[in-house]
Amino acid sequence: MRVMVAGDTGWQKWKWVLFFIVPSLAGLLIFILIPILTSVWLSFQDWNLLSPPEFIGLANFQELVNDASFWQALQYTLGYILLYLPAAFVLGLGLALLLNQKLRGVVIVRTATFLPVVASWVVVSLIWKWIFNPQYGLINYGLSLLGISGPAWLFDANTALYALVITSVWKDLGYVAVLYLGGLQSISPIYYEASQIDGASAWQRLWFITLPLLTPTMFFIVIILLINSFQVFDQFWLMPMRDSAADRQVEAIVTAVVKNAFSYNRMGYASAMSMVLFALIFIVTFVQLRLQNRWVHYESE
Amino acid sequence: MRVSSTRTLPQVETEGTQQRHAERRFLRLLAYATMIALVLIMILPFGWMLSTSLKTQQYILRTPPELIPNPLSFESYTQLAERIDMGRTFFNSVFVAVVGTAGQLLVSSMAAYAFARMRWRGRNAIFLLYLATMMVPSVVLVLPQFIIIRLFGWANTYQALIVPGLFNAFGTFLLRQSFLSLPRDFEEAAFIDGANHFTIFWRIILPLSLPALATLTILSFMGSWNAYLWPLFVARNQAVQTLPVALGVLQAGPRALTEWNLVMAGAGISVLPILIVYLFAQKWFVQSVVSNGLKG
Numbered sequence: 001m002r003v004m005v006a007g008d009t010g011w012q013k014w015k016w017v018l019f020f021i022v023p024s025l026a027g028l029l030i031f032i033l034i035p036i037l038t039s040v041w042l043s044f045q046d047w048n049l050l051s052p053p054e055f056i057g058l059a060n061f062q063e064l065v066n067d068a069s070f071w072q073a074l075q076y077t078l079g080y081i082l083l084y085l086p087a088a089f090v091l092g093l094g095l096a097l098l099l100n101q102k103l104r105g106v107v108i109v110r111t112a113t114f115l116p117v118v119a120s121w122v123v124v125s126l127i128w129k130w131i132f133n134p135q136y137g138l139i140n141y142g143l144s145l146l147g148i149s150g151p152a153w154l155f156d157a158n159t160a161l162y163a164l165v166i167t168s169v170w171k172d173l174g175y176v177a178v179l180y181l182g183g184l185q186s187i188s189p190i191y192y193e194a195s196q197i198d199g200a201s202a203w204q205r206l207w208f209i210t211l212p213l214l215t216p217t218m219f220f221i222v223i224i225l226l227i228n229s230f231q232v233f234d235q236f237w238l239m240p241m242r243d244s245a246a247d248r249q250v251e252a253i254v255t256a257v258v259k260n261a262f263s264y265n266r267m268g269y270a271s272a273m274s275m276v277l278f279a280l281i282f283i284v285t286f287v288q289l290r291l292q293n294r295w296v297h298y299e300s301e
Numbered sequence: 302m303r304v305s306s307t308r309t310l311p312q313v314e315t316e317g318t319q320q321r322h323a324e325r326r327f328l329r330l331l332a333y334a335t336m337i338a339l340v341l342i343m344i345l346p347f348g349w350m351l352s353t354s355l356k357t358q359q360y361i362l363r364t365p366p367e368l369i370p371n372p373l374s375f376e377s378y379t380q381l382a383e384r385i386d387m388g389r390t391f392f393n394s395v396f397v398a399v400v401g402t403a404g405q406l407l408v409s410s411m412a413a414y415a416f417a418r419m420r421w422r423g424r425n426a427i428f429l430l431y432l433a434t435m436m437v438p439s440v441v442l443v444l445p446q447f448i449i450i451r452l453f454g455w456a457n458t459y460q461a462l463i464v465p466g467l468f469n470a471f472g473t474f475l476l477r478q479s480f481l482s483l484p485r486d487f488e489e490a491a492f493i494d495g496a497n498h499f500t501i502f503w504r505i506i507l508p509l510s511l512p513a514l515a516t517l518t519i520l521s522f523m524g525s526w527n528a529y530l531w532p533l534f535v536a537r538n539q540a541v542q543t544l545p546v547a548l549g550v551l552q553a554g555p556r557a558l559t560e561w562n563l564v565m566a567g568a569g570i571s572v573l574p575i576l577i578v579y580l581f582a583q584k585w586f587v588q589s590v591v592s593n594g595l596k597g
Binding site for chain 2: 013014016017019020021023024025027028030031032033034035036038039042095098101103105106108109110111112113114115116117118119120121122123126127128129130131133135136137138141170174175178179182199201202224227230231233234237238241242253254257258261262267270271274275277278281
């Protein structure tokens with residue numbers, strides 16, 4: 001039953017609807033919807049921002065396939081994901097299990113691990129760039145105490161990726177743990193009580209109760225981390241040392257898009273690249289959704 | 302997990318339970334060691350930032366590195382002030398974050414009101430459109446938004462930094478959820494008393510949705526304060542440049558390889574305000590960041 005109220009009929013009502021929705025809808029149209037369509041359109045154009053855009057069909061995409069620097073960016077992005085994702089996933093779970101214990105001081109740990117989440121990527125990148133400094137940085141000093149001569153880290157194209165991954169895991173650990181915590185706290189205590197009567201050990205409880213019931217949260221976390229890490233930018237842009245081998249080679253897809261657009265003024269080509277990234281994220285998410293019933297257990301099943 | 306340590310259930314004392322007690326003690330010790338190590342790993346980089354910023358130029362390049370600066374020097378902060386107009390840059394960051402956050406709250410809450418508290422033809426279709434835009438990665442938007450900003454003649458203006466961020470569909474989504482949960486009774490009574498939709502929105506719905514508004518405030522403020530990619534391309538000019546962009550320029554400068562005390566001083570100035578606010582409103586920050594993850 002709908003309650004009829006004053007001014008809630010006909011044109012009177014529409015005036016109010018428009019009043020509330022137009023600012024948002026107009027903005028969404030101009031700054032979100034039109035840009036999305038423009039991006040699709042641009043990916044079929046050749047445009048340097050100066051002369052008028054020229055339709056070139058699939059030429060941008062054909063060029064992408066043969067562009068060694070794009071494949072390299074893709075390779076580095078995938079390499080980054082391959083190292084970052086399992087580390088963040090496992091360490092985040094470990095931290096969440098720790099934070100979920102009734103131990104004194106757990107609050108301090110949560111506060112501390114969440115500090116880097118609040119800090120900006122720029123600040124975090126710069127701090128770790130200094131820590132990874134091969135001559136004067138803390139990491140190589142620490143390694144030297146162990147008698148190891150540390151690598152050139154952000155100067156070297158091979159080791160730079162490890163530095164980026166370590167920094168990213170450090171920054172995101174608290175975030176991942178907090179996502180896990182939500183899942184951990186929603187597991188019904190009944191299961192643990194029952195298992196205690198059966199005399200299950202802590203490890204058995206972890207393995208047979210906590211982890212299976214946590215799989216929906218794990219699934220969610222994997223998807224979020226995948227979507228985010230495909231779009232990694234700030235640390236790749238800021239951390240490699242200027243004019244070093246790492247600077248010339250280490251590239252993420254988004255840094256490649258930005259370079260093509262704003263350094264080489266190749267708007268069409270850059271758009272095509274961003275479309276490929278969008279498609280990649282879409283496909284990976286879709287595959288994950290399809291694979292989920294192989295390993296995700298929902299409590300109601 | 303919590304249950305295991307607090308509930309006491311009838312148990313038979315056996316060798317097994319004794320062994321379990323020993324195991325638990327060992328685990329507890331391990332947990333505390335891990336906790337201390339974790340706190341150190343998380344705090345040390347920030348401490349190192351602060352320490353480096355308080356050292357002189359030649360002192361930062363000394364090995365072995367020393368955690369406590371001696372002599373203590375504010376040289377890097379005064380040099381930083383000569384290099385970058387810190388007052389201006391700081392103001393830009395604050396201004397863009399405050400105005401952008403206020404704007405996003407207003408635009409999103411109004412739209413959320415229309416979606417949650419009014420019935421109109423096409424409502425669900427348009428809301429689906431909002432949801433669909435949330436799935437598009439931001440890099441797809443950056444280039445065309447940049448072109449639109451140029452078309453409007455907004456390059457290097459505050460508008461360029463603020464306006465595109467106002468229309469993030471996630472804000473509307475978040476507030477709609479909260480508005481939907483409010484009972485209809487209040488507004489029906491108000492309607493009968495002759496109140497109009499704006500009065501109801503402003504006097505009833507918004508005051509009852511403070512937690513959701515706080516969540517969006519934190520997300521929006523943090524997003525704006527920490528943003529890098531977008532400001533990097535629309536606001537490089539010193540007059541409107543924000544802290545992250547200024548920091549990026551500083552660390553890429555020709556003397557950047559040795560001026561780490563300056564870079565760390567800038568990083569400190571840019572990160573301390575938000576860390577302090579976080580320490581006072583931790584619960585809200587954690588909750589906000591989690592709800593932001595949920596949009597995925």
